[in-house]
Amino acid sequence: MSRHIVVLGGDGIGPEVTASAVEVLRALDAQRQLGLSFEAHAFGGAAIDAHGDPFPVQVLAACRAADAILLGAVGGPKWANVPTAIRPEAGLLRLRSELGLYANIRPLQVHPALVDASPLKRERIDGVDLVVVRELTGGIYFGERTRSDTRATDECAYTVAEVERVVRTAARLARSRCGKLTSVDKANVLETSRLWRDVVTRVVRDEFPDVQLEHLLVDAMAMYLVSRPRDFDVIVTENLFGDVLTDECAAVSGSLGLMPSASLGDSGPGVYEPIHGSAPDIAGQGLANPYGTIQSAAMMLRQSLGAPEAAVALEAAVHAAIRDGIRTRDLGGSATTADATAAVIARLMAAQAAYAA
Numbered sequence: 001m002s003r004h005i006v007v008l009g010g011d012g013i014g015p016e017v018t019a020s021a022v023e024v025l026r027a028l029d030a031q032r033q034l035g036l037s038f039e040a041h042a043f044g045g046a047a048i049d050a051h052g053d054p055f056p057v058q059v060l061a062a063c064r065a066a067d068a069i070l071l072g073a074v075g076g077p078k079w080a081n082v083p084t085a086i087r088p089e090a091g092l093l094r095l096r097s098e099l100g101l102y103a104n105i106r107p108l109q110v111h112p113a114l115v116d117a118s119p120l121k122r123e124r125i126d127g128v129d130l131v132v133v134r135e136l137t138g139g140i141y142f143g144e145r146t147r148s149d150t151r152a153t154d155e156c157a158y159t160v161a162e163v164e165r166v167v168r169t170a171a172r173l174a175r176s177r178c179g180k181l182t183s184v185d186k187a188n189v190l191e192t193s194r195l196w197r198d199v200v201t202r203v204v205r206d207e208f209p210d211v212q213l214e215h216l217l218v219d220a221m222a223m224y225l226v227s228r229p230r231d232f233d234v235i236v237t238e239n240l241f242g243d244v245l246t247d248e249c250a251a252v253s254g255s256l257g258l259m260p261s262a263s264l265g266d267s268g269p270g271v272y273e274p275i276h277g278s279a280p281d282i283a284g285q286g287l288a289n290p291y292g293t294i295q296s297a298a299m300m301l302r303q304s305l306g307a308p309e310a311a312v313a314l315e316a317a318v319h320a321a322i323r324d325g326i327r328t329r330d331l332g333g334s335a336t337t338a339d340a341t342a343a344v345i346a347r348l349m350a351a352q353a354a355y356a357a
């Protein structure tokens with residue numbers, strides 16, 4: 001079986017963390033004969049520099065032909081003054097939109113060995129295990145924008161169909177976990193949120209009567225995520241709220257560098273990327289935490305590449321490296337990106353050797 005992965009390193013620490021994940025995937029492939037192949041393309045700011053476009057058509061064609069896409073991050077000060085429509089970030093939005101990746105799955109688990117790295121107290125976060133399903137191809141990210149000298153607007157729109165499909169993804173996920181779904185909106189102010197709430201209520205009532213649903217307003221949710229994060233199982237929310245709340249989730253886990261994600265549609269390749277950005281402040285120094293990207297690669301093995309056992313092995317190796325105190329600077333340690341990568345690979349090898357013995 002062959003499995004073809006397009007790698008879009010992007011900008012800043014993006015190429016560093018994807019290189020780490022590819023190294024780990026190659027080690028896993030050597031161990032398990034997964035038939036992995038890799039094809040790298042410039043994306044984001046790097047593609048603006050090389051081709052004048054953050055997401056060139058040939059990169060889109062390569063993505064469509066792939067089994068999965070591994071992405072680092074895009075953007076940085078170099079492209080800060082580029083017009084909005086052709087910024088590195090616009091390339092990322094086009095990638096999500098062109099591939100129909102409407103559901104962005106962002107899991108949060110607090111590793112027992114990292115409780116001290118979290119700004120929250122142990123009694124609040126021991127055992128936190130939740131997943132945010134962020135709507136990814138609608139809302140204010142994709143509405144009309146206008147700008148004059150004195151005024152700017154960003155339109156926020158959602159259709160019933162857009163809400164239905166993402167809530168189905170979230171409700172199916174809730175059903176496979178603890179059966180609890182929290183929908184987050186701003187229905188006390190926004191019309192899009194009122195529509196969102198109506199659709200979520202109907203879909204869950206008619207199609208997922210076994211799923212326990214609650215609605216929360218986004219401002220309160222921002223508070224509950226730090227005051228009682230253990231109470232949540234699956235959270236579904238619109239694009240912008242999901243963006244903001246998941247950086248908050250990452251802080252709960254101990255670092256933005258830890259959180260993985262999968263962006264999925266109804267068919268075709270998924271995009272797997274850490275939730276963090278290009279971190280220009282630490283780029284090129286070997287300081288980036290690669291665990292979020294490596295965990296994204298594990299999600300890729302499970303969800304797009306049909307290799308769930310390899311995913312479990314990879315997750316266990318990351319878990320063991322963290323347990324053994326291999327921490328990058330964001331986690332209070334002194335391990336480099338290369339050290340953390342080598343630590344994960346060493347634990348993959350050790351587990352294999354133990355299994356064979």
Ligand code: NAD
Pocket residue numbers: 010013017072073074075076077089092256257258273274275276277278279280281282287288289290292330
């Ligand atoms: P950021 O996520 O890049 O960085 C925020 C802070 O977290 C920084 O201090 C950074 O050093 C730290 N950090 C992030 N990832 C880390 C990692 N793996 N290891 C260690 N520390 C890490 O957010 P920002 O600084 O607001 O944005 C920088 C650029 O990244 C912007 O251009 C933004 O648009 C872009 N961005 C891209 C993506 C993406 O491509 N998916 C996501 C978020 C931000």
Ligand code: IPM
Pocket residue numbers: 074075089092093243275
């Ligand atoms: C993310 C990022 C992106 C987003 C930006 C870079 C467009 O912050 O993936 O979380 O807002 O979706």
Ligand code: MN
Pocket residue numbers: 243244247275
């Ligand atoms: Mn974000």
